[in-house]
Amino acid sequence: MKFTLFIWRQRNRGDRGRFVKYELNDADPGMSFLEMLDFLNQRLIERGEEPVAFEHDCREGICGCCGMVVNGFPHGPEKGTTVCQLYLRHFQEGAHIHIEPWRSRVFPVIKDLVVDRSVLDRMMRAGGFISVPTGSAPEANTVPVPKEAAEVAMDAAACIGCGACVAACPNGAAALFVSARLGHLGLLPQGQPERERRAKAMIRRMDREGFGACGNHRECEAVCPKRISIRFIARANRDFLKAFFVHPGKA
Amino acid sequence: MSRTFYCRGQTGQQLLLGAYGALCRQVGLGRVKMFPRTEMLDLVVAGGRARGIVTRNLVTGIVEAHTADAVVLAAGGYANVFFLSTNARGANATSIWRSYRRGAGFANPCFIQVHPTCIPRSGDFQAKLTLISEALRNDGRVWVPKRRGDTRSPDAVPENERDYFLERMYPGYGNLAPRDLASRAAKRVCDHGCGVGPGGRGVYLDLTAAVAGLGEKVLCERYGNLFEIYERISGENPLHTPMRIYPAPHYTMGGLWVDYGLQSTIPGLFVLGEANFSDHGANRLGASALMQGLADGYFIIPYTLGEYFGGAALGEVSPSDRPFVEAAKEVEDRLARILAVQGKRTVDSFHRKLGAILWEHCGIIRNAAGLGAAVEKIRLLRAEFWENVLVPGDAADLNQELEKAGRVADYLELGELMCRDALAREESCGCHFREEFQTACGEALRDDRRFGHVAVWEHAEQEREPVRHVEPLTFETIIPAERSYK
Numbered sequence: 001m002k003f004t005l006f007i008w009r010q011r012n013r014g015d016r017g018r019f020v021k022y023e024l025n026d027a028d029p030g031m032s033f034l035e036m037l038d039f040l041n042q043r044l045i046e047r048g049e050e051p052v053a054f055e056h057d058c059r060e061g062i063c064g065c066c067g068m069v070v071n072g073f074p075h076g077p078e079k080g081t082t083v084c085q086l087y088l089r090h091f092q093e094g095a096h097i098h099i100e101p102w103r104s105r106v107f108p109v110i111k112d113l114v115v116d117r118s119v120l121d122r123m124m125r126a127g128g129f130i131s132v133p134t135g136s137a138p139e140a141n142t143v144p145v146p147k148e149a150a151e152v153a154m155d156a157a158a159c160i161g162c163g164a165c166v167a168a169c170p171n172g173a174a175a176l177f178v179s180a181r182l183g184h185l186g187l188l189p190q191g192q193p194e195r196e197r198r199a200k201a202m203i204r205r206m207d208r209e210g211f212g213a214c215g216n217h218r219e220c221e222a223v224c225p226k227r228i229s230i231r232f233i234a235r236a237n238r239d240f241l242k243a244f245f246v247h248p249g250k251a
Numbered sequence: 252m253s254r255t256f257y258c259r260g261q262t263g264q265q266l267l268l269g270a271y272g273a274l275c276r277q278v279g280l281g282r283v284k285m286f287p288r289t290e291m292l293d294l295v296v297a298g299g300r301a302r303g304i305v306t307r308n309l310v311t312g313i314v315e316a317h318t319a320d321a322v323v324l325a326a327g328g329y330a331n332v333f334f335l336s337t338n339a340r341g342a343n344a345t346s347i348w349r350s351y352r353r354g355a356g357f358a359n360p361c362f363i364q365v366h367p368t369c370i371p372r373s374g375d376f377q378a379k380l381t382l383i384s385e386a387l388r389n390d391g392r393v394w395v396p397k398r399r400g401d402t403r404s405p406d407a408v409p410e411n412e413r414d415y416f417l418e419r420m421y422p423g424y425g426n427l428a429p430r431d432l433a434s435r436a437a438k439r440v441c442d443h444g445c446g447v448g449p450g451g452r453g454v455y456l457d458l459t460a461a462v463a464g465l466g467e468k469v470l471c472e473r474y475g476n477l478f479e480i481y482e483r484i485s486g487e488n489p490l491h492t493p494m495r496i497y498p499a500p501h502y503t504m505g506g507l508w509v510d511y512g513l514q515s516t517i518p519g520l521f522v523l524g525e526a527n528f529s530d531h532g533a534n535r536l537g538a539s540a541l542m543q544g545l546a547d548g549y550f551i552i553p554y555t556l557g558e559y560f561g562g563a564a565l566g567e568v569s570p571s572d573r574p575f576v577e578a579a580k581e582v583e584d585r586l587a588r589i590l591a592v593q594g595k596r597t598v599d600s601f602h603r604k605l606g607a608i609l610w611e612h613c614g615i616i617r618n619a620a621g622l623g624a625a626v627e628k629i630r631l632l633r634a635e636f637w638e639n640v641l642v643p644g645d646a647a648d649l650n651q652e653l654e655k656a657g658r659v660a661d662y663l664e665l666g667e668l669m670c671r672d673a674l675a676r677e678e679s680c681g682c683h684f685r686e687e688f689q690t691a692c693g694e695a696l697r698d699d700r701r702f703g704h705v706a707v708w709e710h711a712e713q714e715r716e717p718v719r720h721v722e723p724l725t726f727e728t729i730i731p732a733e734r735s736y737k
């Protein structure tokens with residue numbers, strides 16, 4: 001297959017960055033999108049140029065490492081798919097494809113398509129856990145969990161922390177990411193003791209990190225490779241409100 | 252009683268997220284410091300003990316030595332030595348290989364689990380192989396056309412012209428035959444010319460009979476997410492067209508030797524999880540890798556590490572001590588050497604070549620002639636690497652090619668050790684199948700008298716041959732017998 005690629009090249013954080021055009025004439029429809037970039041990179045290296053830096057690890061939609069904006073869509077145009085699970089057969093012969101990094105104030109570009117997502121680690125540190133020390137939790141099967149709650153908690157737990165929701169949000173909010181964590185832990189018995197405190201801590205941290213506020217645009221849900229529903233945002237907001245009754249304090 | 256936990260095919264991911272949450276909490280409490288985008292490139296041994304590591308910051312390129320009272324490695328397995336495996340692309344052997352070079356024994360390097368149910372490669376561009384859960388073997392039947400080179404579409408092959416080879420070879424277990432047997436059987440029918448799909452390297456995993464019996468709805472409830480994965484990659488719907496599968500390297504039972512307290516042969520170096528050799532012998536059972544991770548992390552290291560601290564008189568060390576300065580300098584020199592080659596071949600092309608050699612000679616079926624040839628081929632390839640590798644960019648920047656090059660340089664050494672280990676083990680056992688050692692019906696023939704032991708390799712300096720030590724295995728209650736799945 002033939003493609004014209006326009007790829008964002010940026011040497012480092014300080015560099016301004018620009019789109020560079022590359023022609024590919026012999027891509028295979030069975031290639032994954034990242035295999036296409038590998039293929040291009042091999043050519044670039046052989047020509048003495050620097051390959052395009054991009055992140056990836058599991059290449060099967062599990063680890064959350066990959067992520068780039070393809071023709072304006074985080075992770076590309078297919079629904080419920082990480083960019084590592086995207087295949088060229090879904091593109092038209094001769095297509096022009098624009099590839100750029102996550103665009104968000106909170107994710108500075110490190111190089112080309114690689115961005116710094118450590119802000120998500122900081123959000124996790126604020127409250128994305130249960131406070132039972134590892135190893136001393138009671139045997140999980142002694143506390144029965146209703147099937148319904150377990151299923152919904154798993155829907156939220158599927159979040160891979162890729163950051164696509166933030167990249168897609170016109171306001172640059174991390175509401176879906178945070179609410180997925182809150183939903184996952186808040187639905188299970190292990191997560192109850194600090195449920196409200198957790199909501200407060202994570203949502204405050206989100207504000208402090210300079211994320212925007214959720215404006216109900218629903219772009220996050222549309223691009224989430226794990227199809228996490230914005231219902232969790234409503235849940236999180238309820239927990240957040242409750243937090244001020246249970247643990248009063250300055251907002 | 253269920254033997255395995257299953258959570259939507261995300262068991263490992265969910266364990267990881269739990270561990271990541273707990274880690275984040277400790278980081279928040281100031282008890283743990285995390286260094287993201289940092290790679291360990293060497294182990295520092297001082298006064299006969301592991302006392303630190305050398306790292307490279309992947310963004311700034313800064314190489315530095317860190318001191319420690321003990322070093323705990325949980326760096327995963329090395330199946331990526333084959334280039335194509337089911338492992339994440341970032342998985343690598345560098346930390347355990349560098350530790351081996353510093354004196355840690357490497358046990359059973361040739362014990363590699365090849366998983367039977369992976370999606371076959373579709374071309375030379377393939378970057379990794381995706382596992383498709385073998386749960387599908389519960390409802391699917393594995394077959395190939397009886398006639399060699401039969402290129403008809405699967406629905407055009409009549410029932411009596413199909414070879415349900417697992418059912419034929421292992422009537423007792425049929426399509427649920429253990430991983431190693433299923434992998435070997437698939438390779439054999441493909442070697443015989445009956446394989447399907449690109450390059451004849453695939454067998455059918457056919458659910459179409461189950462569709463007729465159980466109905467699409469039941470199957471989708473059971474395996475919906477697996478069907479989605481398969482369809483995404485292959486473009487085919489498993490409910491209508493038989494899936495194609497082929498074995499792929501998946502897990503490494505071999506790894507650094509450890510004692511029951513998870514300590515390697517270097518005092519103060521502890522190794523956990525897939526990186527060590529423990530628990531699985533020559534043949535890991537499904538689901539036991541995550542179990543091992545939990546056991547090592549929850550039940551063993553919290554106690555044995557404390558015991559080590561209690562019993563060791565650990566003097567002060569500083570990053571300016573000689574062993575640290577020297578180790579950091581060696582790491583920097585090696586990176587500089589790689590960059591200085593400026594040859595013609597990319598890192599990936601060396602890695603793919605190495606993978607092809609290992610897959611052919613040290614894969615599912617092995618023999619002495621092939622392994623001997625592989626050792627020679629790998630040596631030549633390694634020599635070429637250091638003369639002809641092409642790594643662009645420099646060391647003071649995010650340089651993914653440089654990261655890969657260091658790993659491939661290590662694989663080029665590890666691959667040779669794997670072949671030597673497979674060559675020295677003159678028997679078949681578990682995953683290790685030597686053609687010369689098989690029963691009359693083509694099954695593994697163990698030799699417990701000569702090889703009922705763990706092989707532990709010790710590195711020798713200056714290109715001298717590594718030394719093979721043995722740790723005898725003694726069985727008190729259950730005496731090993733021949734496996735039979737007929």
Ligand SMILES: Cc1cc2nc3c(=O)[nH]c(=O)nc-3n(C[C@H](O)[C@H](O)[C@H](O)COP(=O)(O)OP(=O)(O)OC[C@H]3O[C@@H](n4cnc5c(N)ncnc54)[C@H](O)[C@@H]3O)c2cc1C
Nearest residue numbers: 263290291325326327337338346382524525538539540541
């Ligand atoms: C597709 C797939 C499916 C599987 N399914 C199952 C299953 O259902 N059940 C089961 O029991 N097992 C399963 N396994 C096996 C199991 O997942 C692994 O054996 C297990 O995750 C290994 O855990 P670990 O902590 O030892 O290493 P890993 O999880 O591999 O972690 C090692 C970490 O170390 C990092 N690292 C490596 N080298 C360095 C270095 N030099 N410097 C810094 N960091 C480094 C890596 O980036 C990685 O984060 C599966 C494996 C795969 C690949």
Ligand code: FES
Nearest residue numbers: 057059064066084
């Ligand atoms: S590389 Fe892991 S999700 Fe894409």
